Amino acid sequence: MPLSESEGVPAAVAPPLVPTPGATPSPPHPDLSPPDFHARPWVHARAVGGIAALGLAAGVAGQAEALARAPAGLAAAVGVILLATPALVVGHQYLRMRASPGALLSAVADAFTRGGVVALGVSPAVVWLSATSDLGPTVGALVLFALGAFVLLRTLLNLVDVERLAGGSTEGAGTFALLWTGLGGLIGLRLLFFFTF
């Protein structure tokens, strides 16, 4: 099952992520998707499978270090969610921004899911490089870092979007989201280093 924008849901009329009583939400950004991931476990499974497939693809020629990155990538992703998301929710509510915790979690889950789906798509290319050269571990690691950057960028945009849809200030939300994605990135790097070396 494709991700939300692919389902033909007209984004312009998609419901806001979190309806805030009394607030007048600004028009939704056309790139924002409704957060119905709870109803679509297949999308989550595809994303998790994608990260695992990327690690296996990098180690298809038997390089042990690349095979080790399959669980390491997953563990780092889960670790970032577990360690950094509480700070996001608490900080967001403490600063009295308007989006609800549920919307924030959906925004983060959406970004991680998209990253996993891209990992699934890049796996055939990594298998090809890994099978025909010794580039597999290097390319696998580079792709993992690039995916991490993509996920953080997507999270940043999602967090600003949910705040705008809830009628809050995008400037404040942008700064807060930038700080939080920076924190998430550092935690992710630390965890990758921890699980890989």
Added chain:
Amino acid sequence: MHLLTLTTQVLRDPDAVAGSGDDHALARLAPPLLVLAVGGAAVLGLAVGASAGPLQSVYAAVKLPALFLVPPLVVLPLVHTFAEACGVSVPWSRLGIATLAGLARSGLLAAAAAPVLWLPFSLDAEYHLAVLAFVATFGLVALPALATLSRAVPTGGRLRWVAVLGTLAMLGLVTAQTGWLLRPFVARPAGVVAFLRPVESDIFSAIGATTRSATGDYDDDWQPRGSGLNRTVRE
């Protein structure tokens, strides 16, 4: 559609061909587009291998279409999923037909460039210069295919440019490695004519060795070694 009509359309307006991307159109247009792509690449291969004799010409004519077709085949899932993750949906049928239209266009341009390349090759062009000329020609004729493919991804989605750039980077990497895998296209003057060399090392180690040699550093005695699955089998 008549092959000649399709040829004209692919050259003049590939986006119109790519835009007719439903399953029915894909089934109808895929064979002639594939013929154009493979045929054009084979003509360029004939010209590239000419400097080392007819056997190398035939080998290069067989391998060059593979260099056209394998990288897009391997990278298409990334195009689809990356675009999807960036908020733009590209149906597989549209992606397939856009890829084939782009490849057909590049194949036709390759066929047109073949005589230009053959001329210096037939005059015993220096080996390294010949390789560079081949790589430059291949890069130039591949650009229109990339452009057609990137235009097939619909506009919209703020991170579309990330998807396009990421996909192009991976496509470049896979194409370079596939070219290395399928070498030699241009045979060394004193080398033995061979269809394929063993799977060994990778494109970047070879480029590094060539660069060092070009700067007069011959200390590093670089030798290709088994790599990837081939290394595993040897071990």
